[in-house]
Amino acid sequence: xxxxxxxxxxxxxxxxxxxxxxxxxxxxxxxxxxxxxxxxxxxxxxxxxxxxxxxxxxxxxxxxxxxxxxxxxxxxxxxxxxxxxxxxxxxxxxxxxxxxxxxxxxxxxxxxxxxxxxxxxxxxxxxxxxxxxxxxxxxxxxxxxxxxxxxxxxxxxxxxxxxxxxxxxxxxxxxxxxxxxxxxxxxxxxxxxxxxxxxxxxxxxxxxxxxxxxxxxxxxxxxxxxxxxxxxxxxxxxxxxxxxxxxxxxxxxxxxxxxxxxxxxxxxxxxxxxxxxx
Amino acid sequence: xxxxxxxxxxxxxxxxxxxxxxxxxxxxxxxxxxxxxxxxxxxxxxxxxxxxxxxxxxxxxxxxxxxxxxxxxxxxxxxxxxxxxxxxxxxxxxxxxxxxxxxxxxxxxxxxxxxxxxxxxxxxxxxxxxxxxxxxxxxxxxxxxxxxxxxxxxxxxxxxxxxxxxxxxxxxxxxxxxxxxxxxxxxxxxxxxxxxxxxxxxxxxxxxxxxxxxxxxxxxxxxxxxxxxxxxxxxxxxxxxxxxxxxxxxxxxxxxxxxxxxxxxxxxxxxxxxxxxxxxxxxxxxxxxxxxxxxxxxxxxxxxxxxxxxxxxxxxxxxxxxxxxxxxxxxxxxxxxxxxxxxxxxxxxxxxxxxxxxxxxxxxxxxxxxxxxxxxxxxxxxxxxxxxxxxxxxxxxxxxxxxxxxxxxxxxxxxxxxxxxxxxxxxxxxxxxxxxxxxxxxxxxxxxxxxxxxxxxxxxxxxxxxxxxxxxxxxxxxxxxxxxxxxxxxxxxxxxxxxxxxxxxxxxxxxxxxxxxxxxxxxxxxxxxxxxxxxxxxxxxxxxxxxxxxxxxxxxxxxxxxxxxxxxxxxxxxxxx
Numbered sequence: 001x002x003x004x005x006x007x008x009x010x011x012x013x014x015x016x017x018x019x020x021x022x023x024x025x026x027x028x029x030x031x032x033x034x035x036x037x038x039x040x041x042x043x044x045x046x047x048x049x050x051x052x053x054x055x056x057x058x059x060x061x062x063x064x065x066x067x068x069x070x071x072x073x074x075x076x077x078x079x080x081x082x083x084x085x086x087x088x089x090x091x092x093x094x095x096x097x098x099x100x101x102x103x104x105x106x107x108x109x110x111x112x113x114x115x116x117x118x119x120x121x122x123x124x125x126x127x128x129x130x131x132x133x134x135x136x137x138x139x140x141x142x143x144x145x146x147x148x149x150x151x152x153x154x155x156x157x158x159x160x161x162x163x164x165x166x167x168x169x170x171x172x173x174x175x176x177x178x179x180x181x182x183x184x185x186x187x188x189x190x191x192x193x194x195x196x197x198x199x200x201x202x203x204x205x206x207x208x209x210x211x212x213x214x215x216x217x218x219x220x221x222x223x224x225x226x227x228x229x230x231x232x233x234x235x236x237x238x239x240x241x242x243x244x245x246x247x248x249x250x251x252x253x254x255x256x257x258x259x260x261x262x263x264x265x266x267x268x269x270x271x272x273x274x275x276x277x278x
Numbered sequence: 279x280x281x282x283x284x285x286x287x288x289x290x291x292x293x294x295x296x297x298x299x300x301x302x303x304x305x306x307x308x309x310x311x312x313x314x315x316x317x318x319x320x321x322x323x324x325x326x327x328x329x330x331x332x333x334x335x336x337x338x339x340x341x342x343x344x345x346x347x348x349x350x351x352x353x354x355x356x357x358x359x360x361x362x363x364x365x366x367x368x369x370x371x372x373x374x375x376x377x378x379x380x381x382x383x384x385x386x387x388x389x390x391x392x393x394x395x396x397x398x399x400x401x402x403x404x405x406x407x408x409x410x411x412x413x414x415x416x417x418x419x420x421x422x423x424x425x426x427x428x429x430x431x432x433x434x435x436x437x438x439x440x441x442x443x444x445x446x447x448x449x450x451x452x453x454x455x456x457x458x459x460x461x462x463x464x465x466x467x468x469x470x471x472x473x474x475x476x477x478x479x480x481x482x483x484x485x486x487x488x489x490x491x492x493x494x495x496x497x498x499x500x501x502x503x504x505x506x507x508x509x510x511x512x513x514x515x516x517x518x519x520x521x522x523x524x525x526x527x528x529x530x531x532x533x534x535x536x537x538x539x540x541x542x543x544x545x546x547x548x549x550x551x552x553x554x555x556x557x558x559x560x561x562x563x564x565x566x567x568x569x570x571x572x573x574x575x576x577x578x579x580x581x582x583x584x585x586x587x588x589x590x591x592x593x594x595x596x597x598x599x600x601x602x603x604x605x606x607x608x609x610x611x612x613x614x615x616x617x618x619x620x621x622x623x624x625x626x627x628x629x630x631x632x633x634x635x636x637x638x639x640x641x642x643x644x645x646x647x648x649x650x651x652x653x654x655x656x657x658x659x660x661x662x663x664x665x666x667x668x669x670x671x672x673x674x675x676x677x678x679x680x681x682x683x684x685x686x687x688x689x690x691x692x693x694x695x696x697x698x699x700x701x702x703x704x705x706x707x708x709x710x711x712x713x714x715x716x717x718x719x720x721x722x723x724x725x726x727x728x729x730x731x732x733x734x735x736x737x738x739x740x741x742x743x744x745x746x747x748x749x750x751x752x753x754x755x756x757x758x759x760x761x762x763x764x765x766x767x768x769x770x771x772x773x774x775x776x777x778x779x780x781x782x783x784x785x786x787x788x789x790x791x792x793x794x795x796x797x798x799x800x801x802x803x804x805x806x807x808x809x810x811x812x813x814x815x816x817x818x819x820x821x822x823x824x825x826x827x828x829x830x831x832x833x834x835x836x837x838x839x840x841x842x843x844x845x846x847x848x849x850x851x852x853x854x855x
Contacts, residue, residue, distance in 0.1 A: 187729075237394055237399060239386035
């Protein structure tokens with residue numbers, strides 16, 4: 001069971017992306033998200049999709065590491081797109097300053113080329129970020145990441161809590177599976193067969209036992225940490241700490257140059273949108 | 279020589295409790311000694327340990343009087359951090375103690391906190407990995423390690439600090455018997471390599487005595503009852519009076535009516551002088567009752583040629599077949615990760631087999647859902663905290679019926695009937711939180727029994743329980759087995775449980791069924807105990823050393839004798855209660 005449940009968690013593989021420092025990956029990831037959030041320039045976005053996809057491929061990430069979360073994001077994306085389409089059907093026309101009707105739906109609701117193009121941009125924005133998020137999560141060793149955060153000046157208490165949360169997530173997932181199985185055997189059906197309202201009501205039969213076993217675990221862990229001197233000194237060193245290397249610097253230079261270029265390219269005409277309708 | 283640990287008229291009361299947990303403790307421990315502190319649950323042995331590593335009073339507050347000194351310092355003044363340089367504590371829960379994401383990081387944890395520079399840290403980690411034999415596992419995550427390996431990581435993690443005192447809090451509680459034995463041997467080896475004092479808190483006396491200890495401190499109700507050499511202690515009746523189980527061979531010799539003498543060195547059966555007791559044991563053997571284990575009932579559960587793997591090519595279970603007869607009590611044993619839990623998950627339907635069949639009352643149960651199987655096969659998990667979800671006992675026990683839409687009146691009637699069987703009727707309106715661990719365990723068993731299943735599967739029903747609670751839980755299971763005729767399958771590490779309470783043992787090793795035989799035969803067979811990481815019972819050694827022709831029969835008769843004994847005890851006060 002433990003083997004199946006390692007969703008979106010760090011897995012050691014031998015690729016140059018895994019070898020990068022956690023800080024490099026974090027800075028890359030943050031700048032990447034900022035650029036993606038700011039620009040609506042289709043050309044920039046398409047380049048970013050290509051780069052993101054390449055990163056994900058190079059990191060040798062397997063579908064079973066990310067599949068379930070990917071599907072969930074897709075559901076939200078579709079909801080988002082549908083909501084934009086019906087809530088403000090002329091958003092695209094306002095942005096691009098023209099109106100090219102394709103067909104009439106109902107009332108005063110028309111499908112326009114501008115709206116479709118705008119929604120296309122929304123969708124590809126998702127796809128610039130998703131692969132980068134996945135690659136970041138599955139290739140970053142949490143302890144090394146905590147160490148490098150601490151190196152950047154974040155307090156080690158905060159840095160370590162990230163590492164320790166990741167350390168215990170698999171244990172808690174396993175507890176969850178065991179508790180759910182046992183409760184299901186008692187007749188508390190949590191599968192899709194039961195009604196949604198029942199499922200929500202019955203979640204308590206899993207949440208409470210999970211909460212109690214997790215609380216007692218926290219108690220043991222915090223005692224164990226204290227007994228081995230955690231929090232004793234103002235500073236601490238890290239076994240997993242890795243200094244920045246040549247590849248790290250190259251990636252950092254790349255992302256800074258890329259971000260500057262992407263923003264200049266996008267805002268050169270004073271608008272964040274690329275307008276093919278002019 | 280100056281003692282390294284000294285308690286002088288020390289008493290302690292937790293802030294949340296009205297009665298003190300320790301009274302007038304006077305104890306001196308000298309450098310290099312190996313001390314076993316034993317006693318029933320709640321006797322104060324863990325509290326005593328916490329006074330040594332300064333968890334008391336720095337983290338757990340309360341009132342104390344008298345003094346404690348550890349290596350010349352007062353723990354209260356040195357604080358938890360100060361004491362962590364002197365005292366290395368190995369906790370019972372090896373999972374909780376494993377803080378790092380890999381073995382190497384966990385070993386380095388104390389050094390990291392001490393801000394040791396990275397190159398020196400790596401060197402010391404490599405060195406300590408050698409001491410506890412973990413060199414090849416340095417980059418493994420906790421999930422990839424066995425219980426024994428995790429225990430070695432725990433030990434390495436405290437040894438890396440060059441501590442003077444090693445404090446073990448029930449180190450054997452979560453380990454299979456063979457791993458427990460190796461742990462005790464490792465403690466001994468470490469003491470030879472490094473100059474440390476070891477304090478072991480444990481109620482599994484016989485397992486700790488696998489290697490010599492210098493003194494045994496017996497505690498009861500917060501006081502030290504006795505503090506003496508193992509050979510002397512085993513000759514007295516203090517252990518039995520305090521509710522600590524003696525080594526089985528010692529009990530067996532005492533049953534013969536002989537008085538054991540310290541000069542015969544009863545600490546280990548292998549090196550004990552059995553000559554003076556030989557005739558008495560043989561005579562007792564001839565006269566002891568023979569145990570009757572015949573069960574001619576029909577099969578209730580048949581497992582046929584079951585195979586399972588999470589990933590193709592990596593089989594977890596291979597061609598497992600066995601049968602449970604109606605009304606049997608059977609144990610399933612084998613080391614951690616041998617496939618026992620997977621097998622019970624297959625029976626309950628949490629997992630689907632690759633091939634093979636499971637028959638209940640002769641019918642294939644593969645079409646049944648988890649819920650439908652749950653009505654016939656009940657699973658009780660190891661810790662009650664993993665099952666209890668309702669605040670009130672009555673609601674918790676009735677939960678399985680309520681969700682099946684059974685009318686309220688019938689639920690009430692069945693819940694009350696079950697509570698009576700389980701001895702919980704007086705508490706029916708209590709909140710679950712007011713119950714003891716053993717009572718909570720009963721609640722979880724009741725919440726399964728209420729559905730009237732044919733089979734009860736229990737995962738480690740007595741893990742971490744002292745002798746009294748162990749007996750309480752097992753006698754209760756035996757009673758419901760007798761009164762309701764329910765078939766009981768127990769997954770266990772406890773060799774005593776298997777020997778005393780079950781008719782048959784199914785032994786699993788590396789995903790295959792090794793044997794399916796009486797516990798006495800299993801526990802006296804070298805090849806099987808070796809393969810499945812079990813531990814041979816010391817009764818077998820006693821029988822061999824006394825020249826009894828069929829050595830495994832001694833274990834059988836010993837259990838039959840004890841059973842007859844407890845029955846007599848039960849019958850006397852039954853009316854008067």
